[in-house]
Amino acid sequence: MSDVVRQITLGEWDERYERLRAAGMKEAGYGGPLGRHVVGGNTRLRRLRYDSSAAALRLWNFLLTEERRLFEARRAGKTIVGAMKDLGTVPVMAYALPDVVAFYPDGAWWLPCVMEHGAGLLARADALGVDESFCPVRAMLGAFLSEGHFPEPALLICSAGAVCDDFSAIAQRLEGLGRSILWWEVPARRAPEPGEPAVALPAGFEAPEAQAAFVRGQLERVREAIERAAGARLTDDLLVEGIRRANEVRGLLRDLRRVVFTAEPCPLGALEMLIAEMLAIHFCSDLPESRVVLSGLRDEARRRAADGVGVLAAGAVRVFWVNPVADLWAMNVLEECGGRVCGTELLFCHAIEDVPEDLPPIDALARAALADPMVGPAGDRAERICREIDAFGAEAVVVCRIPGASHCALEGKAIGGMIGERLSLPVLEVEVPPLSDGVAAGLRTRLGALIELARERRV
């Protein structure tokens, strides 16, 4: 299936799709040609360049059918749980029950990009007083009001506290519109005082035991709420099994990252990697299938790496990318400028780490939640980023900002400062809005200049 290794346009995918089908490609129930998603309103897809593999096709179809699959799950009698502002904890709990599907309403923040504002979601948020001074995740408000993007969840759960103040405000507005939300709080992670009882967290962090105990209490409330919504007991045994299955997905993603970020030439483009990494947060509303999708991508990347082929020319500048990007097209631009992504920290690196399996499950999940980079000091995050940059051998770093997103307004400076000081690498901070056409020339110039600068340093 990997006879043609390159990046192709949506138009080229139509022809490629027919050839793959003729060659016997097996598709999932949600499969089909990519072009149909444009007919469904995702017009922005025309602008992107895609990986030409069947595995990438499956990834895109998985992503772009999420809304439809959620409605189907509802019709099939599944309990739908909206896990908001939670980057990887509540979905693990929800999927531990067989008839529960968790999804990520915040994911609606990409809709204004792929639909080129066609759905009017931001305009609806504007009308509710949540304007562009907020993060584009405010599109979620419009998505709830339109009732066309996902079914009304049986249960809405939202984390608050030391997470994202933008999102907390947006979710409170949603609550003000009559939606009932179960709030659970995550405290700002701090280092234990000398002599204070402490617990180890994933990724080598530590937190006071008192903070872990507090989060355990919060997650017990979440467990009870899921049990009520699903009408079933969410036992420790089920949670243990749920954690194991979530860890399988995380392990696949780590494998995929390792292969793609280290192989030369680059075996898979930044766009597909961005989408693949997002599966770690919420499994794109189907945990077992996300495992299949990631396995396919990993196997394709391994084959390419073994064959020494890639989607980009050899010698592309190795760029470490920090924070997700609001306009997916920016990932294509980086590659067109001669760069490749060789590592990422997209604000949910804790969701790529295994949830500890040697602890009582709620304790393990509490520790995983406390390892969230957003709830800790910017310095902790910068430290981790520096370690990863070093490990992946990056030559330059892009710190991406999202307009209105307050959690990365100043953090970028702290991260950039530490990288510059410790690793002496060029760091570029860029702001990419959901539709970046208006700033496209400037974005291309900035990214292009970063690549030129890194190339000069090779000499």
Add this chain to the structure above:
Amino acid sequence: MICAGIDAGSRTVKAVLLDARTREVLGVEIGDQGVRPAGATAAVYDALLAGCGVRRDDVRFTVATGYARNLVAWADTTITEITCHARGVHHRMPSARTVVEIGGQDSKLLRLQADGTVRDFAMNDRCAAGTGRFLEMVSDKLDVPLARLGAAATESTRPAAISSMCVVFAETEIIGLLASGAAAADVVAGVLRAIASRVAAMAAGRVETPVAFTGGVALVDGTGAALGAALGAEVAVVPDPQTTGALGAALLAARRCAAR
């Protein structure tokens, strides 16, 4: 062996022909950028070639830069204006360690290594306050020719405070200032200060001297002084500042040519 550099900027097109061996500038041409950048760029380039008595076929390598660089179909390659300005400034002012470039639609701050390569850079293109476009608006609103703005500013006794971060709101602010009786000279001086302070904010205190000032706005008297005051450093205007990017592109073309 002749090489060319073309800076297809947002307001003007600049083109430089260079003897790749001696690095001697053979000719320079500047023209307005129109609504059809490809056509305007071709016209400027053809005028340059005609003026120098050179045919297109005689040019061995062409580098295009500037915001419309990808529309220069005959260019052998494109290089960002950040790299080109760095190269051009280093050629004209080798000691420069910080470069401020203010063009028609954006402003940039570059820090250079001793060999003239870029160490790091910052760029503003989201807000026109701090660019040549802002000065054009002011020139138009005050009915003071662009070339006279600097002289007008020297007549100021009490520079106006322009607080807006956005050129559209700044225009409103200027109208308000004029309505309240502010002198045009004070408004101009305030505008120059505002532009300089935007650049200083971009520098974030990381200014290494000597500081070179380039780009079309450097041609406006008084902007260099305002910039120096805002940065707290002496600022030298690069000779022929408007063509620095095109020169850098031509120099990089010569290097590519030599590497062939």
